[in-house]
Amino acid sequence: MFARNCWYVAAEAAEVGQAPLGRLILGEAVVLYRTSQGRAVALEDRCCHKRAPLHRGRVTGDCIACGYHGFEFDPSGACVRVPGLDQVPAHTRVRSYPLVERYRYLWIWMGPAAEADPETIPDFHTNHDPAWAATGTRLPVAADYLLMVENLLDLSHVGFIHAGTIGSDDTGASIRWDSTAGRVVGVRASTDIDTPPHNRKQGFGPRCDQTKVMTFLPASHVQIDITTVERPGEGAAGEPRTMHIVLLNSMTPETATSCHYFWSSTRDFAIADESITRFFHEMTVRAFEEDRVMIEAQQRIISLAPDAPTVTVAGDLGGVQARRLVNRLIARG
Numbered sequence: 001m002f003a004r005n006c007w008y009v010a011a012e013a014a015e016v017g018q019a020p021l022g023r024l025i026l027g028e029a030v031v032l033y034r035t036s037q038g039r040a041v042a043l044e045d046r047c048c049h050k051r052a053p054l055h056r057g058r059v060t061g062d063c064i065a066c067g068y069h070g071f072e073f074d075p076s077g078a079c080v081r082v083p084g085l086d087q088v089p090a091h092t093r094v095r096s097y098p099l100v101e102r103y104r105y106l107w108i109w110m111g112p113a114a115e116a117d118p119e120t121i122p123d124f125h126t127n128h129d130p131a132w133a134a135t136g137t138r139l140p141v142a143a144d145y146l147l148m149v150e151n152l153l154d155l156s157h158v159g160f161i162h163a164g165t166i167g168s169d170d171t172g173a174s175i176r177w178d179s180t181a182g183r184v185v186g187v188r189a190s191t192d193i194d195t196p197p198h199n200r201k202q203g204f205g206p207r208c209d210q211t212k213v214m215t216f217l218p219a220s221h222v223q224i225d226i227t228t229v230e231r232p233g234e235g236a237a238g239e240p241r242t243m244h245i246v247l248l249n250s251m252t253p254e255t256a257t258s259c260h261y262f263w264s265s266t267r268d269f270a271i272a273d274e275s276i277t278r279f280f281h282e283m284t285v286r287a288f289e290e291d292r293v294m295i296e297a298q299q300r301i302i303s304l305a306p307d308a309p310t311v312t313v314a315g316d317l318g319g320v321q322a323r324r325l326v327n328r329l330i331a332r333g
């Protein structure tokens with residue numbers, strides 16, 4: 001069961017061109033393509049003739065033609081041509097989904113089209129703002145998307161799973177949670193911790209202070225703002241340096257036990273330095289691969305005994321509140 005009345009990331013904008021792309025979203029087969037004008041379109045990926053997937057067809061102008069018997073559908077999903085017939089039978093159509101291109105992503109609305117309000121798309125402007133550098137990709141994960149949401153809201157795992165990549169043990173961090181206004185916000189503050197390896201690479205001294213603000217935006221987005229500050233007297237001479245990174249994470253459910261994990265690491269310093277962009281990309285790929293391996297293993301164990309008891313501790317509060325918000329959305333229909 002998924003919350004439907006919300007925006008999900010269907011694809012990175014650059015993934016979709018004139019060749020149709022088939023993607024499973026919330027258990028529904030969707031085909032994405034661009035019209036000759038470059039407008040991105042999302043249709044049901046099931047031809048209403050004999051249920052062939054439309055992504056095996058081809059784009060003709062603004063329409064997509066089924067690869068099986070050639071029915072053509074326009075961006076609204078209406079069938080506009082049936083080869084061999086002068087007239088298209090009434091009500092021959094497939095479903096079309098509201099799709100908005102914004103912040104280098106294509107955002108899809110899986111609920112009733114009339115309720116889709118682009119104003120409610122999360123503010124991911126750092127992914128395309130010229131004052132920021134961004135790098136990211138899509139990671140397929142064979143696990144319930146909410147396991148990844150929990151992972152991102154409980155960063156106590158960083159010192160364990162990511163010890164060699166982005167990790168530093170901050171299990172002594174203070175955490176405050178707030179779940180008003182339809183979102184969950186956690187502030188995780190650590191003082192005088194080992195500087196994470198990637199900050200050391202940027203010349204930071206061995207100890208630092210760090211604040212991570214995790215914001216869960218239902219149903220599937222977690223933004224993490226990370227501010228790292230050198231300890232006074234450490235690192236290079238002069239004022240302690242500060243590094244600001246915003247991690248954008250969108251986990252779009254594919255099925256109940258798999259998801260498309262879209263991530264982007266964005267920063268507001270050294271934005272023109274391609275080597276730093278590459279460094280962040282490779283580091284994040286390595287770190288999230290560590291998460292993927294653990295979470296897929298966790299999913300396999302959960303699937304064996306879904307009702308096995310678990311223990312909830314203080315650090316889990318964000319995940320608990322996130323699930324509560326999602327359940328509320330599902331109940332609202």
Ligand code: FES
Nearest residue numbers: 047049050066069
């Ligand atoms: S299945 Fe698509 S045209 Fe026949």
Ligand SMILES: [Fe+2]
Nearest residue numbers: 151158161291
């Ligand atoms: Fe992680």
